[in-house]
Amino acid sequence: MKYIVLYLVLVVSLFLPFFVPAAEKAAMPMPLPELVLEVPENPRHKEYLGLTGKTGTDFSIRDIDADILVIELFSMYCPYCQKEAPAVNELFAKMREISKNGPVVKIIGLGVANSQFEVDHFRDTYEIAFPLFADEDKTMFRALAGEGTPTFIGCRLKDGERPVIVLRQNGGFASSATFLHELIDKGGPQ
Numbered sequence: 001m002k003y004i005v006l007y008l009v010l011v012v013s014l015f016l017p018f019f020v021p022a023a024e025k026a027a028m029p030m031p032l033p034e035l036v037l038e039v040p041e042n043p044r045h046k047e048y049l050g051l052t053g054k055t056g057t058d059f060s061i062r063d064i065d066a067d068i069l070v071i072e073l074f075s076m077y078c079p080y081c082q083k084e085a086p087a088v089n090e091l092f093a094k095m096r097e098i099s100k101n102g103p104v105v106k107i108i109g110l111g112v113a114n115s116q117f118e119v120d121h122f123r124d125t126y127e128i129a130f131p132l133f134a135d136e137d138k139t140m141f142r143a144l145a146g147e148g149t150p151t152f153i154g155c156r157l158k159d160g161e162r163p164v165i166v167l168r169q170n171g172g173f174a175s176s177a178t179f180l181h182e183l184i185d186k187g188g189p190q
Contacts, residue, residue, distance in 0.1 A: 029164035029186075032155050033143040035061045037108075037133050045131040048106065067103040067158050068187035070095075073141060073151040074132075075112045076122040081150045084172040085126035088150075091176040092130050098180065103188055105180070110135045112149055154183045 039053045040046050046055070050065025061069065072088060074081040088107075095105040109132040111119035116134045123132050135141055144153055147170055154167030166186040173179040 029156060029166045032061065032163040032165050035140050035143065037061070040131050040133075042131070049108075049131060061155070062157060062163055064106060064108075064157060065104065066106040067156070068105045068183060069155045069157050069163075070105070070107040070183065071144065071153040071155065072107060072109040073112050073135075073144065073146050073149050073153070074109050074122070075149045076114050076118040078149040080172060081122075082126065084150050085122075085128065087172065087176055089126070089128065091173075091180060092128075094176055094180050098184070103184060105184065105187075106130070108133065110140050110144075112141045112146065113138050152179070154187050156187045 036058045039051050039055050039057050039059050040049070041055050049059075049063075051059055051063060053059055053063075061071075070091075092107055095107060099105050107130050109119075109128065109130065111122065111132060111134050113136065114122070114134050115136050119132045119134045122128065138146075144151075150172060152167075152169040152173065153165055154169075155163050156166050157163045167183055169179065
């Protein structure tokens with residue numbers, strides 16, 4: 001009897017790793033929580049997002065004119081976010097290039113526990129060209145199940161009824177090209 005139990009434990013332990021990745025894949029994509037932001041003052045940012053509302057009025061993430069959206073969770077005080085800023089700027093440039101002939105891929109940033117002043121300081125210091133929004137009370141951070149900064153959340157916006165999260169990258173990424181390729185693979189039409 002002892003050998004039968006040992007044999008069963010061995011068999012289960014050999015095959016268990018094959019079931020775990022399938023469960024992880026089944027969990028993705030997951031619904032993107034409803035996030036509401038204010039239409040930015042900057043006309044370039046408003047145009048980039050494809051928004052027509054009046055500055056200062058609310059808009060939903062689903063109003064952004066994109067097939068795929070990356071939401072960067074960052075903090076002005078996060079040294080990793082500061083270090084990652086040039087790579088994120090490179091990612092933004094590659095997204096704009098790909099969007100000319102492929103799926104429209106855009107990015108926004110949410111300044112976790114940052115005021116608008118702190119977000120603006122981060123934007124100016126690291127020459128961020130895409131829209132950044134303050135998440136001073138961490139409402140959006142919590143809604144997105146944020147675990148830290150930087151975090152990159154890839155969303156498919158054109159997926160029937162509701163946008164879905166298809167990719168989550170905690171921490172930085174090794175290569176903007178690799179990250180973008182994975183994002184398009186997972187976020188493209190299904």
